[in-house]
Amino acid sequence: MTIVVVILYPIKAKYYLEVVRNTDGKRKFYAVGQLTIQESAVWILDNYYMDFTVHDSNLHMPKIYSPKTSFNLRNINRFGKTPAECSTEAVKSVLPAVLENISDSCSSIAQEQERNNLRIKIQKNKLVLVTEEAFSFVRLLSEKEKWFITSMNASEVVCAIFPAMAGYFEEYLKATNKLHLFTLDSIQKHLARCISLNLSARVFLAKYLKAGPVITSESEKNPLQFWNIITESASNHPLKSGTMFQLEKDNITLVVTVLRIPQFFLNEDLINSRNNRYMLKLDVNNPEV
Numbered sequence: 001m002t003i004v005v006v007i008l009y010p011i012k013a014k015y016y017l018e019v020v021r022n023t024d025g026k027r028k029f030y031a032v033g034q035l036t037i038q039e040s041a042v043w044i045l046d047n048y049y050m051d052f053t054v055h056d057s058n059l060h061m062p063k064i065y066s067p068k069t070s071f072n073l074r075n076i077n078r079f080g081k082t083p084a085e086c087s088t089e090a091v092k093s094v095l096p097a098v099l100e101n102i103s104d105s106c107s108s109i110a111q112e113q114e115r116n117n118l119r120i121k122i123q124k125n126k127l128v129l130v131t132e133e134a135f136s137f138v139r140l141l142s143e144k145e146k147w148f149i150t151s152m153n154a155s156e157v158v159c160a161i162f163p164a165m166a167g168y169f170e171e172y173l174k175a176t177n178k179l180h181l182f183t184l185d186s187i188q189k190h191l192a193r194c195i196s197l198n199l200s201a202r203v204f205l206a207k208y209l210k211a212g213p214v215i216t217s218e219s220e221k222n223p224l225q226f227w228n229i230i231t232e233s234a235s236n237h238p239l240k241s242g243t244m245f246q247l248e249k250d251n252i253t254l255v256v257t258v259l260r261i262p263q264f265f266l267n268e269d270l271i272n273s274r275n276n277r278y279m280l281k282l283d284v285n286n287p288e289v
Contacts, residue, residue: 015239015258019044022253024055031261037245038235044247044256045227049215054181116175123172128205130168134161135201154192162188173208181217182208225249 013031017040020027028051032040138157169187173179187208194204207216214220229235231245241260246253 013261015241016261017044018257018259019048020255020257021052021055022255023251026052026055028052032239034238036236036238037231037233037243038229040239040256040258041227041229041235041245041247044254045225048254049220050213052214053211054214054217055211120172120175123168123175124209127165127168127172128201128209130165131205132201134165135195135204137161138195154196157195158188158192162191169208178208181219183218186218 012033014033015031017030017032018027019030028047030044030047032043035043138161166184170179173182190207191204226249228248229245230248231243233243239258241258243258245256247256248254
């Protein structure tokens with residue numbers, strides 16, 4: 001008879017990985033053990049699809065206004081000064097005007113951002129209102145008209161109510177630059193599912209109003225996802241502190257930095273309860289003490 005004893009120890013965290021997405025600067029940190037670069041890349045991608053939210057790399061950015069006036073620096077040495085001194089004086093004379101133009105551009109960008117946020121808020125409120133009215137209409141018919149339940153299925157109900165919602169959906173998705181993330185067919189299927197399960201309008205809209213994880217994106221539902229790993233050393237080399245590598249797919253880049261977790265030493269100090277006592281002496285003559 002042979003007895004085999006297997007002792008399993010959890011992998012001790014040795015490094016932490018800083019993952020930064022290039023499109024929006026979102027960062028996540030993961031603690032891993034002694035892995036190779038390739039193994040850590042697979043670990044990061046497994047967590048990326050769940051921990052990172054959907055982000056559009058082509059997100060509309062406010063227009064950067066160029067200064068109204070252009071400046072040319074000319075080195076004119078009329079007073080026997082060195083070229084370096086003349087250039088310094090020219091920069092000092094031009095710099096205040098440049099900074100003033102930059103301040104005006106920042107104000108214009110801030111105003112455009114406010115207008116864009118206001119437009120998104122208005123389109124969102126319109127979409128929420130028309131969707132709640134459509135769901136209320138369906139619920140009202142279901143309660144009062146029995147033929148509505150027996151003669152129409154969820155797909156037919158969607159064909160009846162979705163045309164009134166389609167325009168508001170398109171305007172909202174355009175304002176938030178999410179139009180390419182959802183197809184018309186997927187929206188209608190989601191609406192039919194919510195109606196068949198008797199879900200509320202808020203549940204139906206949550207998918208479009210709040211950014212979900214990357215795995216929920218229509219473009220990421222392909223069962224095969226192809227990524228490229230870019231590293232200075234071979235991917236089968238073990239991780240080291242200071243190692244950097246990149247994971248690329250289309251226009252998404254994940255920049256990974258490897259840093260070592262410091263070691264900890266704990267010293268135990270016991271508290272002696274006898275030596276940690278104190279006495280409170282009250283003054284009998286003074287009742288306030």
